Amino acid sequence: MIEFASFRLDQLGERLSRGKHRVALRPKTWQVLRHLAENPGRLVTAEELLNAVWPDAHVTPGTLSQSISELRRALNDDTHKPRIIETVHGRGFRFVAKTRHLSRPNDVSPLSVSFLDPRRQGDTRVLHGRERELERLGEIFRKAQAGRRQIAFVTGEAGIGKTSVVKAFLEGLADTEEPVWVAWGQCVEHHGEREAYLPIFEAFDRLAREAGADPVRRALHRFAPTWLLQMPWLLRPEEEETVPVNPPRIMPTRMLREFYLAAEALAAERTLVLCLEDLHWSDPSTVDLLSALMKRSDAARLLVLATYRPVDAAMCAHPISALKRSLLLEGACENLVLELLDEAAVQSYLGSRFATDLEPALTTLICKITDGNPLFMVTLVSHFLSEGWLRQTDAGWKLQVAPNWLRETVPESLKAVLEARLAQCSAEEIEVLEAASVAGETSSAQAIAAALGVEVSAVEKVCGRLAEWGWFLEGAGPVRWPDGSVGERYGFLHAAFRRILYDRVAPGRRQQLHRSVARRLEVGYGSELGALAAEMALHCERGGDAEGAIEHLRRAAAGVQLRFAQREAVHYLTHALELLAVLPRSDALSRCELETRLELARSVLVAVGYAAVEKEANLTRALELATELSDYQSQSLVLSWWTRSQNAGGSLYTARILAEQNRALVPHLDDPALLSQIHTALGTNALLRGELERAEREHVLAQSFVDGLDPRMPTDLVGHDPPVMAFALSALTAWLRGHPDEARRRAHSARSRAEAVGDGFAELTALTLSEPVAQFRRDPESLDSLGRSVARHLDEHGFGFTYTWHYAAEGWLRVQRGEIGAGIERLQEGVSAVISAGALSGLSVLLTTLAEAELARAAPREGLVAIDEAMSFIEKSGERFWEAEIYRLRGELLRLDPRLGSAESSFQKALEVARNQGARSLELRAAMSLARLLKDLGRSDAARALVSDVYGGFTEGLDTPDLREASALLESL
Numbered sequence: 002m003i004e005f006a007s008f009r010l011d012q013l014g015e016r017l018s019r020g021k022h023r024v025a026l027r028p029k030t031w032q033v034l035r036h037l038a039e040n041p042g043r044l045v046t047a048e049e050l051l052n053a054v055w056p057d058a059h060v061t062p063g064t065l066s067q068s069i070s071e072l073r074r075a076l077n078d079d080t081h082k083p084r085i086i087e088t089v090h091g092r093g094f095r096f097v098a099k100t101r102h103l104s105r106p107n108d109v110s111p112l113s114v115s116f117l118d119p120r121r122q123g124d125t126r127v128l129h130g131r132e133r134e135l136e137r138l139g140e141i142f143r144k145a146q147a148g149r150r151q152i153a154f155v156t157g158e159a160g161i162g163k164t165s166v167v168k169a170f171l172e173g174l175a176d177t178e179e180p181v182w183v184a185w186g187q188c189v190e191h192h193g194e195r196e197a198y199l200p201i202f203e204a205f206d207r208l209a210r211e212a213g214a215d216p217v218r219r220a221l222h223r224f225a226p227t228w229l230l231q232m233p234w235l236l237r238p239e240e241e242e243t244v245p246v247n248p249p250r251i252m253p254t255r256m257l258r259e260f261y262l263a264a265e266a267l268a269a270e271r272t273l274v275l276c277l278e279d280l281h282w283s284d285p286s287t288v289d290l291l292s293a294l295m296k297r298s299d300a301a302r303l304l305v306l307a308t309y310r311p312v313d314a315a316m317c318a319h320p321i322s323a324l325k326r327s328l329l330l331e332g333a334c335e336n337l338v339l340e341l342l343d344e345a346a347v348q349s350y351l352g353s354r355f356a357t358d359l360e361p362a363l364t365t366l367i368c369k370i371t372d373g374n375p376l377f378m379v380t381l382v383s384h385f386l387s388e389g390w391l392r393q394t395d396a397g398w399k400l401q402v403a404p405n406w407l408r409e410t411v412p413e414s415l416k417a418v419l420e421a422r423l424a425q426c427s428a429e430e431i432e433v434l435e436a437a438s439v440a441g442e443t444s445s446a447q448a449i450a451a452a453l454g455v456e457v458s459a460v461e462k463v464c465g466r467l468a469e470w471g472w473f474l475e476g477a478g479p480v481r482w483p484d485g486s487v488g489e490r491y492g493f494l495h496a497a498f499r500r501i502l503y504d505r506v507a508p509g510r511r512q513q514l515h516r517s518v519a520r521r522l523e524v525g526y527g528s529e530l531g532a533l534a535a536e537m538a539l540h541c542e543r544g545g546d547a548e549g550a551i552e553h554l555r556r557a558a559a560g561v562q563l564r565f566a567q568r569e570a571v572h573y574l575t576h577a578l579e580l581l582a583v584l585p586r587s588d589a590l591s592r593c594e595l596e597t598r599l600e601l602a603r604s605v606l607v608a609v610g611y612a613a614v615e616k617e618a619n620l621t622r623a624l625e626l627a628t629e630l631s632d633y634q635s636q637s638l639v640l641s642w643w644t645r646s647q648n649a650g651g652s653l654y655t656a657r658i659l660a661e662q663n664r665a666l667v668p669h670l671d672d673p674a675l676l677s678q679i680h681t682a683l684g685t686n687a688l689l690r691g692e693l694e695r696a697e698r699e700h701v702l703a704q705s706f707v708d709g710l711d712p713r714m715p716t717d718l719v720g721h722d723p724p725v726m727a728f729a730l731s732a733l734t735a736w737l738r739g740h741p742d743e744a745r746r747r748a749h750s751a752r753s754r755a756e757a758v759g760d761g762f763a764e765l766t767a768l769t770l771s772e773p774v775a776q777f778r779r780d781p782e783s784l785d786s787l788g789r790s791v792a793r794h795l796d797e798h799g800f801g802f803t804y805t806w807h808y809a810a811e812g813w814l815r816v817q818r819g820e821i822g823a824g825i826e827r828l829q830e831g832v833s834a835v836i837s838a839g840a841l842s843g844l845s846v847l848l849t850t851l852a853e854a855e856l857a858r859a860a861p862r863e864g865l866v867a868i869d870e871a872m873s874f875i876e877k878s879g880e881r882f883w884e885a886e887i888y889r890l891r892g893e894l895l896r897l898d899p900r901l902g903s904a905e906s907s908f909q910k911a912l913e914v915a916r917n918q919g920a921r922s923l924e925l926r927a928a929m930s931l932a933r934l935l936k937d938l939g940r941s942d943a944a945r946a947l948v949s950d951v952y953g954g955f956t957e958g959l960d961t962p963d964l965r966e967a968s969a970l971l972e973s974l
Contacts, residue, residue: 003038005098005177006085008076010038011835017075024075029054030068037086037096042478046093057712063785069094082213099211127753128169129353130346130375131162133339138170146179146272152295152305154325157339159497160376160415163308166339167276170306174274182216183275184208188282196535197286197561197569200277202231202262209235220266223258256286256292264294265301272302279496280309280321282839285568290321295333295588341373355398362404362675363391370413376495377415384418388544400605411673416501417558433463435474437491438502439514440852441536445480446488452514457488464491473498478845482525516544531556535573547584551577558604567604574601591626595635602642617643633669637679640666642680648689651841653879656686674723677706681723681730689842689919691881695811696734703727712757722763725755729770736777737882739921741958748774773846779962781817784810805835805843809850816854825854832870845871852890868894883914885923889930896934905934909947925951925963929970936974945974 005009009018012035017024026034032054069086072078078085078834128135129491138153145151152644155163174181186200205228209217214235221229229235267273277283277291277671283477291305307321314322330336342350348364371377385391390402400407412418423431432688436452446460453460468474468491476492493499506514519540522533530537534557541549554577558570572598581594598619605619620643623715627635640663647656660682670676683697704724712722736744748771755767768791775784791807808831815824836840848871855864857943868891874879892907911927914920928951930943959968 003040004101005041005096006285010035010401012039023166026075026970027068028072030071030075033065034072038100039950041096041098041100044089044093044095046941057064064166068944082215084211084213099209105236114519120316128162128165129350130342131166131169131339134339135170135173137335137337138166139173142170142174142272142304145274145302146190147300148300150295150297150301150303151335152291152307152328152333153335153337153340155306155308155337156311158312158374159310160374160495161339161341162375167278167306171274171276175772178273182212182267182271183209183276184273185276186278188277188279196557198256198290199282199287200226200280200283201287201290204275204277206232216267216270220263223265224262227256227259228263239628241382254293257290260290260295261294264303265297265299268302272304272305272930273547274306274683276306278308280307281311281314281317281319283319283321285307285320288324291323292327295328296331311699342368342375342378343373344368347373347378350378351382355393359398360400360404363400366404366408372544374415375499377418380415380418380422381412384412384421387422402748416495419473419498419501420505427470428466431732433460434467434502435506435510436514437464437474437493438499439506439511440460442496442499443477443490443492447486447491448521448524449491450488452517454517457486461489464489473502481952483527483529484525486525512543512545514544515540516546519544519549521548532814533561534560542580547580551580551593551597554580555600558600562604570604571601574604588630591630595623595626595630595632598626599635599638601640606642609697614922617646620646631664634672634675635665637666637670637675641675641678641682644686648682648685649842650743650839651844651874651878651880653686653690657680657690660686673706673710677703677727679703680706681727684727685730688734689880689882691884691914691920693734693738693882693919697731697738700727700734704731712754721766722754722758722760725758725763726770728754729767732771732774733777733882736774737918737920737922739925739955741778741922741961741964744774745778761794765791768794769804769806773806773843776810776850778958779930781814784814788814804840805831805847808832808834809843812847812854813850816857821854821858825851825858828854841874841878842880844878845875845880845887849883849887849890852887852894855895856890856893857896861901864894881914882918882920883923885911885912885918885920885927888914889923889927892934905931908934921951921954922963925955925967928952929963929967931933932970932974941974945971948974 007019008024011018014520015028015031017026017031017034033050036050036053047062047065051062053063069088072086073080076085078412080088082216083097085096087095089095134155141151141153144954146950157163157168171183174183184204186202186204188200196892205217205221209232217227218235218237220700221232222234256276264273264275277287278288294303295305309319310323313319313324325334325336331335344364347368348358350363351359351364351367367378369383371381382391387544390400390407391398392401393399400408405637412421423434426434432453433449436449439452440448446457446464449464450460451458465476466477471494473494474491475494477492479487480490481487488585504513519537522537522540523530526533530704534553538550538553538557541547541553554573558573558577561569561573578601580592581590581597584590601619602623620639624636624639624643627633627639640659644656644659644663647653647659660679663679667679670679680699680703683694684703687699688692688696704727707724712724728747732744732747732751733743735747748767751767752764752771755763758764769786772784772787772791775787788807788810808828812824812828812831815821815827828847831847832851833846835844835847848867850866852867852871853869857860868887871883871887875884875887888907888911889900892904892911895902895904895907908927908931912924912931915927925948935941935944935947946970948967952964952971955964958964
């Protein structure tokens with residue numbers, strides 16, 4: 002029998018039924034359906050159908066068209082959005098519905114892994130011992146239908162029946178009044194834990210193929226374009242022409258945002274059920290996606306069914322366990338723990354399977370041996386049948402051996418049962434099964450044949466026979482490889498079967514089989530091998546080809562980076578380095594290690610940010626290798642990243658040493674991007690240390706190297722655009738040196754450059770570093786506009802980096818609006834966040850802005866705590882560009898409570914520091930603060946002379962608040 006959609010095709014009985022009802026078809030129309038259903042997924046030409054159904058008669062194509070029309074009416078299939086039979090115009094037809102081959106009710110399937118009743122009640126199979134779980138799933142589904150998004154974890158040990166429960170529940174949804182989307186994705190043990198979003202892509206791919214591509218395409222096109230690019234077969238021809246060669250860089254959280262918006266769009270049309278199997282093998286990105294999806298508060302008709310094994314997850318500290326705990330604490334998920342079956346459920350199953358009550362002693366024995374594990378139970382019963390220990394007689398099913406003998410003889414584990422079954426297989430069948438276990442969870446006849454060195458047809462014959470019997474395998478449909486070869490795919494009935502078979506293969510033979518599979522995949526996929534990079538890496542590694550494994554691991558990392566899953570890329574590259582570490586050293590391998598470490602550095606950079614501590618060991622080794630190989634460009638690249646990391650982390654003394662090392666390489670370099678980066682890093686370091694004149698020189702040099710070049714070129718090499726950073730930081734330098742209008746112009750130039758680069762990270766950098774310019778200019782309107790742009794970029798691109806500048810700007814803006822408490826709270830949040838992240842660049846500004854907020858609410862003691870923290874930070878880090886402002890604000894706070902210290906000495910120190918640095922804008926602020934104090938002390942002449950001297954040095958920005966206040970102060974004096 003063949004099952005598809007809600008129909009069952011009985012080949013022997015020559016009838017089509019839906020539930021209890023027979024669907025009437027003319028004999029020839031039924032034969033057309035049978036031929037199509039027996040060839041699922043394959044293009045069946047009109048000529049083939051005519052020859053198969055009308056072999057001895059001359060009929061016109063119109064006769065066939067009439068039968069197809071009858072079938073569509075009988076199956077309620079839509080010509081334009083086919084669920085079952087698809088017309089391939091001018092060529093033929095394709096049966097697109099998912100099929101499943103079933104045994105007839107009286108047939109014995111020796112290794113059926115389902116403990117569902119082979120006989121249906123209505124259109125839903127009976128699942129023994131799981132009635133309560135199915136009822137609970139029904140309740141959860143009704144909540145999802147009402148718009149309350151739900152996630153249900155179905156957990157339990159291997160073979161407990163998690164998949165059977167989910168499938169039985171889904172079968173019950175087939176006849177619901179409202180149609181339902183069902184998307185099913187599977188995680189795979191071999192490489193599923195590493196391949197980003199693997200079960201999610203599979204789920205949406207299946208949904209598009211089974212329910213129609215148009216709804217999925219619409220949702221992805223509108224809400225998840227990045228996901229759509231990863232599913233090119235969904236693109237229309239006109240869309241394929243617009244696909245960018247180099248996709249824009251976005252962050253993983255952008256992928257999450259796109260997905261949940263697309264899923265919610267689909268759920269708005271009809272309830273969406275997303276089934277994800279074996280999440281204990283899933284990748285971290287999939288877990289992040291589930292977290293983002295389920296922690297959304299918006300209403301959505303969405304149900305996620307997630308299965309996994311808690312013990313397996315705990316043993317590898319898989320993040321799915323933490324997600325479930327988190328959701329349970331929030332009351333945001335349901336947890337269905339499948340227990341072992343009790344004796345009543347076992348008896349119910351046996352009674353249904355054999356249509357009679359068996360001897361109670363047999364039920365008890367089966368319960369005792371299997372502990373109620375459904376997979377073991379069903380497999381053991383099948384073993385009884387195949388051994389002839391249990392047979393059908395005129396009086397019903399009866400044991401043919403004594404119960405005591407059975408207790409002593411029966412296998413005591415699932416492995417033992419399968420070993421006994423294998424003893425009944427031929428040598429050829431065992432060889433094919435073992436090769437299939439090496440080829441993968443689901444593998445093609447081409448790969449199995451290559452492993453054994455036999456013809457594909459021979460493998461298909463053996464696998465087809467085993468699948469027909471229900472022994473170990475099931476058919477998974479045909480597949481065509483890029484080299485044109487065609488073969489059937491076969492999957493193991495349960496992962497436990499494959500694991501047992503794989504473990505019994507001798508190590509030497511296993512290695513040879515892996516190597517053979519890898520060679521065949523390489524030939525079969527050719528230029529498209531990148532899609533199988535993770536699988537190839539595993540076959541190469543287990544086949545003893547470490548160098549091949551390294552190559553494919555690097556390809557796999559490049560592949561997942563297209564999905565913006567940098568953590569998975571880090572995993573691949575780290576494993577590649579582990580393999581490299583045990584190989585004999587050579588110049589070629591040193592070069593390979595260097596390139597791998599550079600790729601790893603880029604991935605960590607994007608995943609964590611420049612302040613990542615994890616990078617240091619990798620960069621140290623990369624620098625050693627580049628030096629050994631006299632590779633000056635790689636040396637400079639490593640030193641550039643490392644310098645920027647140290648600048649971002651507040652280690653300015655170390656950063657200066659690294660930057661000077663990099664400068665020493667300049668005579669050996671001719672790449673403008675690297676030269677620009679060297680001077681950008683030097684200028685950044687000089688600015689943060691308060692060396693403003695040097696910072697100005699370095700930033701001008703940085704910009705000069707790339708004038709007239711393609712703006713995208715530097716990003717391709719160093720991972721970011723140095724001139725954007727140089728323009729943005731030179732704007733800060735301009736403001737500090739007393740050029741507020743020039744500072745605004747440079748900030749605008751940085752943003753314009755970033756737009757030309759076309760990179761989200763560059764745009765965010767320019768916007769974020771424009772914020773302090775607006776804050777220093779005391780321009781709340783511009784700052785508000787910039788803040789909204791920053792927030793939009795963070796949301797759109799999903800960048801998770803933490804910037805002191807943005808926190809300082811947000812807090813300062815709230816204080817200016819009179820929301821002093823909210824401003825202080827935001828500034829305190831920022832201090833905690835940047836310290837936790839290690840992104841300390843600009844912390845002196847953030848702490849000083851907090852002190853300024855405390856000044857606004859007349860809280861000198863609290864403000865002085867922030868000032869003391871700022872002073873401690875600049876002493877430790879060397880970040881002194883804001884030192885004068887720290888002293889000035891200390892003086893202002895002391896004026897509120899003179900008992901705490903001398904304000905005048907603080908103002909004098911601020912003046913001294915500002916003058917030494919050439920920071921005219923900070924000198925003006927310090928002069929005004931001291932002048933107000935002197936005026937209160939009756940020393941107006943000294944105050945006027947002080948302010949007049951500094952104010953006279955400004956030639957622009959006279960309409961900015963600082964200079965307007967200085968002018969007003971002079972008039973009052």
